[in-house]
Amino acid sequence: MKILTFFSLFSTFLSANSINVEENAGQFFSSGHTNNWAVLVCTSRFWFNYRHVANTLSVYRSVKRLGIPDSHIVLMLADDMACNHRNPKPATVFSHKNMELNVYGDDVEVDYRGYEVTVENFLRVLTGRLPPSTPRSKRLLSDDRSNILIYLTGHGGNGFLKFQDSEEISNVELADAFEQMWQKRRYNELLFIIDTCQGASMYERFYSPNLMALASSQVGEDSLSHQPDLAIGVHLMDRYTFYLLEFLEDIHPASKANMKDLFKVCPKSQCVSTPGHRTDLFLRDPGSALITDFFGSVRKVEITMETINLTDLIKEAEQKNIHTTANLQFPPLHLSSFLPYLTPYPQKPKQKDWHPPDGFILGLWTLILLVFFKTYGIKHLKHIF
Amino acid sequence: MVGVPLWWRTTETYRAWLPVSQINELANMQLQLSADVEVVFARGTVTPEQQKKVPLTQTQDEEHTVDGDLIFKAWDHRFESPCGSLVVYVIPESSSLLPEDMDVYIGQRRTALLRIGAQMRVGRTVEQLLAHLEPRIKQVLQVMSFSHTDITAALSDRVRLSPGNKESIADSMRAFKSSPGYEITFSLLNPDPKSHRLHWDIEGAVQTYIQPLLTKLAPVANFSLDSQTLYYAMLGVNPRFDSSSSAYTLNSDSLAHVINPVEARLGSNAASSNPVLNFLLYVPDAHHSPLYIHDNKKQEVPSNAFHSPRWGGIMVYNVNGFYRPEAVLPVDININMAKVMGVFLAQLRLLLGVQSSTAPPGFLMAPCGSTGLADWELDRLMWSRSVENVATATTTITSLAQLLDQIGNIVINDNIAEQVSSAVTSLQLAVAELEAGNLGFALQYSKEAIMASERAFFDPSLLHLLYFPDDQKFAIYIPLFLPMCVPILLSLLKIVSEARQKRREKQAKKD
Numbered sequence: 001m002k003i004l005t006f007f008s009l010f011s012t013f014l015s016a017n018s019i020n021v022e023e024n025a026g027q028f029f030s031s032g033h034t035n036n037w038a039v040l041v042c043t044s045r046f047w048f049n050y051r052h053v054a055n056t057l058s059v060y061r062s063v064k065r066l067g068i069p070d071s072h073i074v075l076m077l078a079d080d081m082a083c084n085h086r087n088p089k090p091a092t093v094f095s096h097k098n099m100e101l102n103v104y105g106d107d108v109e110v111d112y113r114g115y116e117v118t119v120e121n122f123l124r125v126l127t128g129r130l131p132p133s134t135p136r137s138k139r140l141l142s143d144d145r146s147n148i149l150i151y152l153t154g155h156g157g158n159g160f161l162k163f164q165d166s167e168e169i170s171n172v173e174l175a176d177a178f179e180q181m182w183q184k185r186r187y188n189e190l191l192f193i194i195d196t197c198q199g200a201s202m203y204e205r206f207y208s209p210n211l212m213a214l215a216s217s218q219v220g221e222d223s224l225s226h227q228p229d230l231a232i233g234v235h236l237m238d239r240y241t242f243y244l245l246e247f248l249e250d251i252h253p254a255s256k257a258n259m260k261d262l263f264k265v266c267p268k269s270q271c272v273s274t275p276g277h278r279t280d281l282f283l284r285d286p287g288s289a290l291i292t293d294f295f296g297s298v299r300k301v302e303i304t305m306e307t308i309n310l311t312d313l314i315k316e317a318e319q320k321n322i323h324t325t326a327n328l329q330f331p332p333l334h335l336s337s338f339l340p341y342l343t344p345y346p347q348k349p350k351q352k353d354w355h356p357p358d359g360f361i362l363g364l365w366t367l368i369l370l371v372f373f374k375t376y377g378i379k380h381l382k383h384i385f
Numbered sequence: 386m387v388g389v390p391l392w393w394r395t396t397e398t399y400r401a402w403l404p405v406s407q408i409n410e411l412a413n414m415q416l417q418l419s420a421d422v423e424v425v426f427a428r429g430t431v432t433p434e435q436q437k438k439v440p441l442t443q444t445q446d447e448e449h450t451v452d453g454d455l456i457f458k459a460w461d462h463r464f465e466s467p468c469g470s471l472v473v474y475v476i477p478e479s480s481s482l483l484p485e486d487m488d489v490y491i492g493q494r495r496t497a498l499l500r501i502g503a504q505m506r507v508g509r510t511v512e513q514l515l516a517h518l519e520p521r522i523k524q525v526l527q528v529m530s531f532s533h534t535d536i537t538a539a540l541s542d543r544v545r546l547s548p549g550n551k552e553s554i555a556d557s558m559r560a561f562k563s564s565p566g567y568e569i570t571f572s573l574l575n576p577d578p579k580s581h582r583l584h585w586d587i588e589g590a591v592q593t594y595i596q597p598l599l600t601k602l603a604p605v606a607n608f609s610l611d612s613q614t615l616y617y618a619m620l621g622v623n624p625r626f627d628s629s630s631s632a633y634t635l636n637s638d639s640l641a642h643v644i645n646p647v648e649a650r651l652g653s654n655a656a657s658s659n660p661v662l663n664f665l666l667y668v669p670d671a672h673h674s675p676l677y678i679h680d681n682k683k684q685e686v687p688s689n690a691f692h693s694p695r696w697g698g699i700m701v702y703n704v705n706g707f708y709r710p711e712a713v714l715p716v717d718i719n720i721n722m723a724k725v726m727g728v729f730l731a732q733l734r735l736l737l738g739v740q741s742s743t744a745p746p747g748f749l750m751a752p753c754g755s756t757g758l759a760d761w762e763l764d765r766l767m768w769s770r771s772v773e774n775v776a777t778a779t780t781t782i783t784s785l786a787q788l789l790d791q792i793g794n795i796v797i798n799d800n801i802a803e804q805v806s807s808a809v810t811s812l813q814l815a816v817a818e819l820e821a822g823n824l825g826f827a828l829q830y831s832k833e834a835i836m837a838s839e840r841a842f843f844d845p846s847l848l849h850l851l852y853f854p855d856d857q858k859f860a861i862y863i864p865l866f867l868p869m870c871v872p873i874l875l876s877l878l879k880i881v882s883e884a885r886q887k888r889r890e891k892q893a894k895k896d
């Protein structure tokens with residue numbers, strides 16, 4: 001039974017509780033989350049970046065199929081491929097050549113489109129600092145029991161991701177944004193997937209707890225695209241996301257596949273680049289985290305055992321004769337006194353580094369000095385030294 | 386000389402003053418909660434001589450007892466106890482007010498009856514009596530006001546509890562977090578309008594049954610109510626036909642998959658960001674009636690309803706009993722709102738955090754009455770909400786201060802500084818009120834604190850200049866200033882070397 005597999009994790013905590021409570025409570029402890037959110041971002045525009053939109057839409061499709069409703073998905077697409085003038089099949093976005101799978105579907109709901117996809121809006125969505133006029137569908141209304149899936153795709157480099165061909169987000173900014181989310185307890189667990197060139201550099205700087213990250217390539221490697229379609233004329237998908245989609249198509253809402261299976265998606269033989277992952281900040285064992293904990297939305301349910309009888313009235317008996325008064329006061333609760341038996345989250349210290357200006361700056365200095373001494377003459381050197 | 390300070394001023398970011406020292410104090414604050422308890426001794430429990438010896442004012446904490454002075458207070462008959470206080474009546478052992486095996490009766494309105502133990506019959510001293518009563522009164526208090534686990538659960542915002550008590554964790558996951566407002570939506574799902582024409586007097590039912598509870602909870606939060614009817618809305622799972630009871634059944638495993646397909650069709654108020662509680666009433670279609678929910682042991686669930694933590698509840702209402710099979714379709718059916726609202730009210734209580742912890746043995750609880758909430762249950766909720774609000778607001782303010790400190794480039798506008806100061810003041814007031822035991826005021830101040838801190842933290846203007854890396858600063862300033870600085874530096878050096886030379890010459894002249 002499903003419940004028994006979860007019990008094995010908590011065998012050390014089996015105490016004498018009633019069986020009902022254990023059975024009901026057993027479902028909860030597998031993951032500790034009650035709702036799921038997804039933030040799916042495609043950051044590139046122009047027709048030749050068709051594959052990035054197809055990447056995002058295929059993850060969107062899987063996530064919807066596994067149960068997360070549109071109200072809990074924030075979909076950001078930087079350009080409109082389905083209705084692009086150059087699309088030979090309008091209103092479709094295909095993921096496989098020979099047009100097998102239309103990931104655009106019938107009921108896609110794009111929350112941020114076109115030029116609204118900017119670094120600022122992305123960070124605002126994550127941290128919650130949106131202007132009060134923002135509608136509900138554009139907000140990430142997660143709480144401390146939400147599992148969030150964040151998927152980014154586009155063109156990237158060592159430590160940055162390019163938005164809209166004009167601005168970039170750095171890995172430090174992203175790590176700081178996640179830290180702010182953690183401070184406000186806006187997530188329970190967060191899965192971060194990035195499919196760009198040198199994607200692993202984007203998760204290097206994370207330092208908040210409960211983050212798991214996957215990237216399609218290591219630093220110094222490029223993520224490659226999968227296959228072009230000759231009728232449409234562009235590459236349809238990136239390799240990593242293509243194999244990820246293939247993997248997710250086999251997952252159904254009641255599936256028990258866990259994160260370790262996800263790490264095996266797209267080995268180097270298929271992907272040419274080496275996918276990477278980072279789990280040191282994740283407090284649970286990745287083998288115990290189900291795919292549906294992040295990609296799907298399996299609700300926890302409890303049977304309602306009690307009802308209220310709305311037609312009865314109560315009478316109570318009171319008997320008073322002599323009374324005294326007593327004041328009972330409870331001891332002051334010092335927050336730090338909880339520390340011995342409450343385990344605080346291990347937080348990695350934020351990486352702060354200063355590196356001396358590298359080659360370019362040094363070259364610039366030398367050039368300027370040379371020019372100066374050329375114009376004013378070498379004889380000035382004597383006066384100084 | 387002039388340039389450097391001018392450049393510094395013009396590239397400075399505007400940062401309004403924040404009460405940083407007070408914020409740091411908040412992080413180390415102590416929470417003290419006090420509850421007023423009146424203990425009334427009934428006739429037959431205390432002899433007249435002992436009456437005079439009982440200390441009338443006693444302050445007790447966990448470590449030691451302090452006996453106060455003998456202050457005689459006039460006898461006072463109270464019906465309405467103020468918010469946060471309790472009255473415990475101690476009755477003799479032979480009293481017939483309580484059934485045989487029950488020792489404590491917890492009433493609706495902040496009162497409790499405590500039966501004195503058998504060993505306290507004759508020849509006992511005042512100290513023994515008090516020693517006997519103290520732990521029992523403490524137990525009553527833990528049920529009726531707050532206990533150590535409740536407070537730690539409310540403070541779980543700061544640090545997540547290690548999985549010690551499963552029940553309390555399930556409770557904390559089930560209830561919504563404290564929020565200034567909630568939206569409640571009642572939906573009637575009719576998958577088969579061709580067979581059933583459903584009528585439900587939702588407005589009347591809400592006015593009669595739900596509104597009293599919400600009015601009572603008004604100090605805790607604002608509530609807004611909607612209702613809707615959805616046609617052709619099916620459940621996502623196929624119920625199985627059970628021939629032994631000749632009914633369709635949904636077992637508990639498949640319940641988890643019911644909610645998602647329906648949720649896509651439920652609307653929500655686009656204007657507010659308050660959490661939404663959904664209550665769905667599902668009337669099965671004629672071909673799948675009657676439909677019963679079975680629990681893990683394959684037993685029928687009497688309420689025929691289930692709820693999902695932090696989401697809402699679903700009840701299945703069978704109507705096949707109301708009409709004969711040969712009746713003309715569609716049939717008009719009036720739904721019995723009392724029964725439905727009884728279930729929804731119970732679910733609402735659970736979702737809002739009114740703990741349904743099982744009573745300790747020997748305790749008899751009064752049913753909660755027409756509003757659906759006993760006074761002491763409201764108090765319990767208010768205690769945990771106040772503590773939760775204070776903890777959340779403190780975390781928000783301290784992390785905001787830390788963030789603004791770390792990132793020197795963020796602009797701090799005056800309105801943010803104002804919000805932060807008012808949040809700090811409200812927090813200090815809330816902590817003071819909690820210490821004094823004024824629950825109503827404490828809750829109000831904690832709500833103000835949390836609103837101000839959230840407004841300050843989530844202000845949209847705090848995003849600019851979030852990250853300005855050092856190497857980019859170098860790359861901008863060096864090409865501008867280096868060519869300028871080189872002749873300045875060289876001439877400075879020249880001045881220094883000339884001055885040194887002059888001094889040397891003077892020295893040489895002197896000698």
